[in-house]
Amino acid sequence: MDFTLKIWRQKDAQSQGQFKTYQLTGIGADNSFMEMLDELNEHLIKNNEDPVHFDHDCREGICGTCSLYINGRPHGPQKAITTCQLHMRSFKDKDTITIEPWRAQTFPVIRDLVVDRSAFDRIIQSGGYISVNTGGVPDANETPITTSKANNAMDAASCIGCGACVAVCKNASAMLFVAAKISHLAQLPQGKVEAESRAESMVAQMDKEGFGLCTNTGACSVECPKEISLTHIARLNRQYYKAKQASDYIPDKEEIHEG
Amino acid sequence: MSMKFDSKTPGGPLEDKWSKHIFDIKLVNPANKRKFDIIVVGTGLAGASAAATLAELGYNIKAFCFQDSPRRAHSIAAQGGINAAKNYQNDGDSVYRLFYDTIKGGDYRSREANVYRLAEVSENIIDQCVAQGVPFAREYGGLLANRSFGGAQVSRTFYARGQTGQQLLLGAYSALSRQVANGKVQMFPRTEMLDLVVVDGHARGIIARNLITGKIVSYSAHAVVLATGGYGNVFYLSTNAMASNTTAIWRAHKKGALFANPCFTQIHPTCIPVSGDHQSKLTLMSESLRNDGRVWVPKTKGDNRIPADIPEDERDYFLERRYPSFGNLVPRDVASRNAKLVCDEGRGVGATGLAVYLDFEDAIKRIGRDTIESKYGNLFDMYKQITGENPYEKPMRIYPAVHYTMGGLWVDYNLMTSIPGCYALGEANFSDHGANRLGASALMQGLADGYFVIPYAIGDYLATRSYDMVPTDHPEFLKAEHSKNT
Amino acid sequence: MTWYPLIIRSFSKRSIQKILSINGSSTVDEIHKELGKIMWDYCGMSRTAQGLSDAREKIQAVKQQFWNDVKVLGTNDELNMSLEKAGRVADFIELGALMIEDALHRNESCGGHFREEYQTEEGEALRDDEHFAYVGAWEYQGEGNQEVQNKEQLQFENVKLSQRSYK
Amino acid sequence: MSWLTEALKSSLGRKLVMSFTGLFLILFLVGHMLGNTLLFFDDGGQAFNEYARFMTSTPIIQALSLVTYASIIIHAVYSIVITRINRRARPIQYALNKASASSPWYSRNMGILGTIVLIFLVVHFRSFWYEMRFGQLPVVNYDGSGEFKDLYSIVAESFKQWWYVLLYVVAMIGLAFHLSHGFKSAFQTLGLTHKKYTPLIEGVGLWFSIVVPTIFALIPVVMFIKSLG
Structure with missing residues (x-):
């Protein structure tokens, strides 16, 4: 198969970027999208041109590293997959494929198609955990959890942190990402203890990072490679309001100043 | 020394x-x-x-x-x-x-x-x-x-x-x-x-x-x-x-x-077979699939009928045959080597001949498609995404691949x-x-x-x-x- | 001591510059694929003394190819994924050589290490507990020198060594 | 600063304000619509004028009116604040973006739809609300009930103009789409979703966003047609 590729090239975070067009011929339909880019890079290197930088690692749809905006959609035209699971048979021969990095103020471009998603790590650091130390915990079977609760928690926990939700959201909002973690932990008895303070602190961090506000368009869920549902956002909202009206946390001036 | x-x-x-x-x-x-x-x-x-x-x-x-x-x-x-x-x-x-x-x-x-x-x-x-x-x-x-x-x-x-x-x-x-x-x-x-x-x-x-x-x-x-x-x-x-x-x-x-x-490497038996020179990595299908999937190849060399056309008595469930007590759940090295053996004999399946079937037909009959889907749904989807074939209808093709290094x-x-x-x-x-x-x-x-x-x-x-x-x-x-x- | 940091810069630059300066004709991926093929063919699911000896030679050729003909563009002072990968492949080549040495010395079949010369009549792995029930721990001897193997004898006080059977 | 103002300044707090004001305005629409259907009566506007006086003279209704005005203003102001934050969150747009693949256009363009409704409201307020409160309306006298400001007469007069009717129809179409996202979105923001009830909310929301604006739009259309005959 032959393709015309329009790829965003940007030397580094400071540089101005622009699109460059490449012609690629003889690509097998069974190639994955990343293998197609590998092949492009082999050609580029042979021609003394800098290879296209893009993030990727496991290439089986679970690590969440890959992140391309392909023909106007995160992770390309198919539903419920990551870019690394996209195969060239999903395109037509002679197609033009436009490849852009995730666009969000909170995901600055590092080089070409590589962006910095460390904002997600900072959000998790602000409270995306259960505060237990290693050791001294009860037996695993001591607290039964209904299958439906465990399943719902697992649905939320399956978030891979790729950032497609932010990338596709017209507001570059991170609500689905934050909600997935909050909903995962809030549904388990172990996570309930801190559910409210967790919602408070993670939302505060999300706002601080500069993500946009959710306007419930639902695009995040549609494009999520793990099909994480909007109901988790609703659960986050509930947790947050509960926290705000019930928790004994009252910000003092300094905290507000820092925040 | x-x-x-x-x-x-x-x-x-x-x-x-x-x-x-x-x-x-x-x-x-x-x-x-x-x-x-x-x-x-x-x-x-x-x-x-x-x-x-x-x-x-x-x-x-x-x-x-x-x-x-x-x-x-x-x-x-x-x-x-x-x-x-x-x-x-x-x-x-x-x-x-x-x-x-x-x-x-x-x-x-x-x-x-x-x-x-x-x-x-x-x-x-x-x-x-x-x-x-x-x-x-x-x-x-x-x-x-x-x-x-x-x-x-x-x-x-x-x-x-x-x-x-x-x-x-x-x-x-x-x-x-x-x-x-x-x-x-x-x-x-x-x-x-x-x-x-x-x-x-x-x-x-x-x-x-x-x-x-x-x-x-x-x-x-x-x-x-x-x-x-x-x-x-x-x-x-x-x-x-x-x-x-x-x-x-x-x-x-x-x-x-x-x-x-350093030479102790593990070859995992259930991976999606290589499809061409372009390939950059291999995808594992969880070993848990062998709880319900049955591994087989045709009994005769070069039998390239589609799997549905191969009658039961012309199939060789080689793991079950050779290891009756562990069956399809023998350890990885044993399963891998046996897959290699049957492929070396020319009984491998698929375009390259470097694959064996992992078949869920019996399991679907026994416990139903829904149960299989709830147990392995995402693995089946992954297989379909990569190969373009539907494993609920056709047996999966698998082949061993390097997976882990014990050294x-x-x-x-x-x-x-x-x-x-x-x-x-x-x-x-x-x-x-x-x-x-x-x-x-x-x-x-x-x-x-x-x-x-x-x-x-x-x-x-x-x-x-x-x-x-x-x-x-x-x-x-x-x-x-x-x-x-x- | 204050002059040391200045030296660091120049030396470290020079060492990474080595990879960057070769500017040959083989991409890192091409060399990696060649290495991988040798390892899979000769040190994969089954191994033979002959195959491993051949692989020993072949891997040296790959090493030569890497250090004489690799092509890595760009500089050190940027995100440079080819450069990252080049460093990793250089190490894989050396490790591959050691894996082959290890597979060659272990004249038995056990677990993932299957030497065709050592199998039961039924084609199962045939261990040699008398001679090989040890951990082969290799010691680096400097660039270009044969590594030395140390042995940690394994003591089995609780389980009885037996031919593995899953029948 | 209190915990409450702090909470309302957070992203979720702002959404909550949008949700509450929006839901209140939805309630207001129901009342307003029921009242306005009096215009369909062929009584020369008596029922409508009585209703108009009731609405402007009952203290509890006046209090509710104040909440309505406040809701409209807060809803609009917050939407501007939110839009500005959201613009900042994506300074560089995609060169190619197939947004329609993942969300309906009206969900993405609530600002534009809201602006249409807002422009309409300005005209609407000037024409009727202002006149009723501060204008010099003719007075009618119904048997035994005393004098009434004849709001009906200006309404009827206004709806004789085709462009005025058109403005209403367009605005109500805008409102319909605004509601079809806004209704369910308000519930989502409040966290009121559940496998069992969400389909109900969505169904009610859809019918609401079709029926209410349609009735609103029918009033000028019917009156216009009547004026022709």
């Missing part, structure tokens, strides 16, 4: 070794722990759990990973599950049986004491993970569910759909994140270790490259923990992530750490390499799996090492060390920088 290293395996009866050892080894008093800095390289199950636990104890941790976030380490890709000798199923499991299965599965090439300890702490791992919020699969009564894996005749594998590694890693990552927030872990993502710094015979730091700026920076510490995974990518095609590599442990090896059993840096019972102060955890060391690893045991080992072994073991070393830091302009740091990159 001298024996210049000591495994420090404690004496006494097997079941008392670890508890006795914990009592015997030296402790660092809580107030003094904050005077020690520890470098942890790698943030997979072993690295993240070690960094988090050591930080909880009070040590100052610098954690490094080459990925953009610690959550992306390749442990995340493990699908099937994690073993633990909980005997929740009342099917005769015990610490001793898990120990025995592991030793036997490893073809008697691992250390008894290490393996027994692994089986012992496996129970704590499950407790720990549940407390962290890992959403393991549950029975209707709300208790934990189990399934079986190769090389075992009991159900001791805990799982979270087909994403067990992901959920365990996210658990460890959350514990790590909590310590980052507490200021006890300084995290260095997109930073790759290039060399180990050894001062006066002790590991005292690393040289690392910031992958974004290219800056090469020295980091000093009182001990260095390497948890950088395996080296399966030496084969180019493997189930490892693209960036999984051997650089950290190889460069430590060149600094004097012994490298044990690694030699470590003693304390997980210390032959360089004092340098430790190796998880797949990066050699210790627990012998010549073959049982399915669902890699996750167990990574977490055992990180949560429950290194936190005690490292104290034995640090208790004897001074708090002084080696300045990063020490000649050994400079030398390491000079000689790096081979």
